[in-house]
Amino acid sequence: MSANYINESPLTKTVNHHDSTHLSGRHFLCVAIALALSTIATVSAAETPVELKPINVKDFGAKGDGVTDDTVAINAAIVEAQKQGAGAVVWLPSGRYKTATRAEKSIRITGANGLTFQGEGDATIVSGDLDEPVFRLDDSKSVTVRKISIDHDPLGYTQGMITAVDIPNMTCEVSMDPGYPAPNDPSFKGSQVHPFVFPDKNYYQLDRHWPNPIEMVKTGERTWKWKLQGPPHIENWAGKKFFIYTESRSHAFVLSNLRDTTLEDINYWGGGANAGFYIRGLEGTTTFRRFVIGVPAGSNRLYSCAGGGQVSGLRGKLLLDHCDFSKIDDDGIDILSNYTRIIEQKDNRTLLVQAKNSDYRAGDRVELWDWQHKKIRTNAVITTATPNPDGTFVIALDRDVVTERVGVGVGMNFSRESMIDGIDRLVNVATVGQETIIRDSKFQVFRAKCLNLKAANCTIERCTFRNSFQPAISAAPEWYFEEGSSIRNFTVRGCTFTDNNHPNIVIGASPITGVPGDKPKVSEAQENISHDSTKILIEGNSFSGFGTTPSVFDWSWPVGPAITITCAADVMIRGNTFGPLAERAPEGTLKVLVEKCKDVKIIDNKGISAEETTVHENDVGSKK
Template structure:
């Protein structure tokens, strides 16, 4: 990733565009420099009679023409300056395609999306920058209120909508399959002990400000760790839709001082390409109260705050803030591709989940379907694609009990440089398109889902996590439901602070294997139980973290080869006073602040943990570990 100052130091063609300027405001803009083109949004607003969509269409057409004209002479830095502190109400996404060195300078402006659609679509661009801008939605893409009544089975819930929040038919019709979250207004977080995921099957308006939600399962069909719902509980209702910012097949995108205040789906998503996105002082947080509202917003994004798939280089986050994302705050990963058949030595037919992330020339890692250990590495020598409807049934079987493939008859016909002993159901993943080097520095996360690092060479350092819904910071493969790779490799979690994390009920159930505020391990398919027979998380360092008031273990690691857990300061764990079902997935009974399962070459030293009702030891080592290579020193209870 090249920072902005270096980009501007690139040699530019001697191309200058004279920009029409307006009145006194023109003096506030810097004069064009050689190799640059500057446009003022005010020019296009005036000629569009206040229609923001028409104004942006003209502005982006001018930008595209300038970029095309300049391309013959060499790179040119193009800037579109929005009007200072202006507000633009838009109905259509702003699309940037094949732009190189373009900058959208918001000057403190706000884009208000009025259609619950995407706001930015960036494709095939390089070194594109968006800065000093906020994005919001009106009407909002979610609603919230209080429970007024429910039936005996807690399947049908009547909700009184908070004043100022939407209950229009289009929104309610889109809620099926989404999120029904019981919240705590004081903490602006999931209510402690609430189920992380309840899902509506139908939502309908009864009268002004009153709706009825039918759930897919009863809200009080509870595990021991889940508290019952009650009249007066606060709820937020949403479902994933269009993403606010979508980046495809691009390199070195920069988001600087961007404020994202709502999103119908994910906040920021980047798919494929070279990647290397820079996010500096980006805020993904709930916006201000709507007009006439008397309560604060409970949601920022309807699904992940940010998501990065199949990139050559992962994102860098610096000094960013995330709050109240309905799902993960950050997720960086590649994909698994499952073996449908071996047709010749070195030649395999693979089923992809999405048509992305594996190309000729990629280095690949393999994964056995039974133990999930590596069967070796190789390189993709050739790759062709074809549709094979005759294989649909066989492909569907591979995705049974997983999030299904979006490509039910697409086949990747792959030839590897070196043969591997792969059988039907085994998987490969690209090491080239895995988001390597993802970095998160000095960021804060409140009431979010996980920060997930499935990329190699990842770092999360000096961040703060409060009231995380479930696991706060996680690494390792999900070859189970989501088919997201890969295992941790050269991972550092250092100097982070955590408070009141794993707030929801799900991690404390008997079926959960993700058991720590910090968790490094793997999520196997549904049929697999216990610690899997592999050591695929390699070179993991967890050091210098402060973890207070965790509802579960502070640190839980499994399937590691080369693990260092050192100098961590741990306050109370299992603060709800009960471990409930936690640990039953591995047939363990919690009694420590740190747990290590199925690992080798482990160093655990200089950690301090508070004694509690559950934790009577600092560290517990599972019998599945190679105890001869596990070394402990100077760990103590406070």
């Protein structure tokens, strides 16, 4: 070998540059190729990420035996995994992992980046606390939780069958199902009894007013006689199943301040808890894929949990894909708007508002609402939003606005004071980047709405809604929530609606009039009508079994129509199929009712006649 080579290895030889001119072209090419290959190999080795070994929770003391509290061990595994950085995996082998029976209540993922929490086989987390969330995910990005089931033990409810009713003496006899708590458990004190009035449709009550027991006497191993606070409304309660649930605050997941989060292949069996998830402050894309809320297969459980999920502060894309929500008491999904009282108008374009945990940012589109008449006054875009230490915000807008009634006000959610105080509201109806897609999913709710949506840019497609007591889809303000959001860019496409009560789809709300201190009333006055919701598309859906309202309540929705839209503009109802109405539907029941709207098109629908369609555009009656 020539002395010009320092290293004898043919693939790692280094050329003496002073003598390189003496190499032949062929030899120089070979050396160059060898050097290139060596460099590529070195760089590739440096850039290839180290394969991270999954962190097994059992290595940190978790037992998965259904008895030992594994909360501390699971959290220790999460902390260790986070030290690995992005790509770390926490592994939960098959087993039943008891949590929340000691001081540490929740499984916590905080400040993570690129972490995956993944179960194996039948891995199930069983929480022993109905007042704390099973999982808390905070201040993290690119977190995935997958392939686990979640349950509660003890359950937050009990169930059984009504065997006899004595109306004159206001008593009933019940038999409790084996394996469920006794009805006189202190946690059920004051709780309401929910009988399944229509067991074939899975509605659990006629009107929410089954009289509660005021005295319970045990008459056998699982039998009881109850003294009721009032007479039952009808006699044929014998043979009906019922359940009683306690007021709990637990969720499967509480998510806050997250970016790009995925929850997939998760079963939440509820166990009488509050809801599947509560979300506040999401950016990027949040995905629920094959997320199930219901009861275990083969179980005789009548009930899952009080609600499905609630979303607030959505600033990105929310995707629900192939999910299944059933046996839920209240709304399946609530997407809420930010709303707040206007305390003071500082100048033509600057407002001082109550923060109320709201998240206002530059670029958000907001609406200023006349809260006395529940009517939009104007809309604007935020140019700056400055939080104050006292919890208020100074909001600067891109245009002049006019307020009429401002102040601090009193009362919180669900309060009469909040509904009737008349103070102007600022409603954040389109946060930057907000979008919701719900597709290929199933919903069944006992007494409330499957989807209760108050957000911009919503698409619901290829979903199934069945056997629900209130509207399957509601996109309208709820004044008792202090919410007055309007709906923009709302699409319902290719969905199937079967045996749902009330209108299957409700969009918009009737105009309201009133003065502070009086309960608002529906107004027919032209000056109180505003077309708040716009760009509504209802296309290619099928409806059957609608047209009845088995309730003694004076609901705000009309009895009958599959679709009801009020105070909207740019509405298209196209290519839908209307099947047979419910057996008890009154003769002449409408199938579509559109009131106080403009720019309405109803075309190419099947199974519907002109007599079954009523459209009032700009409060002038017409049929199409």
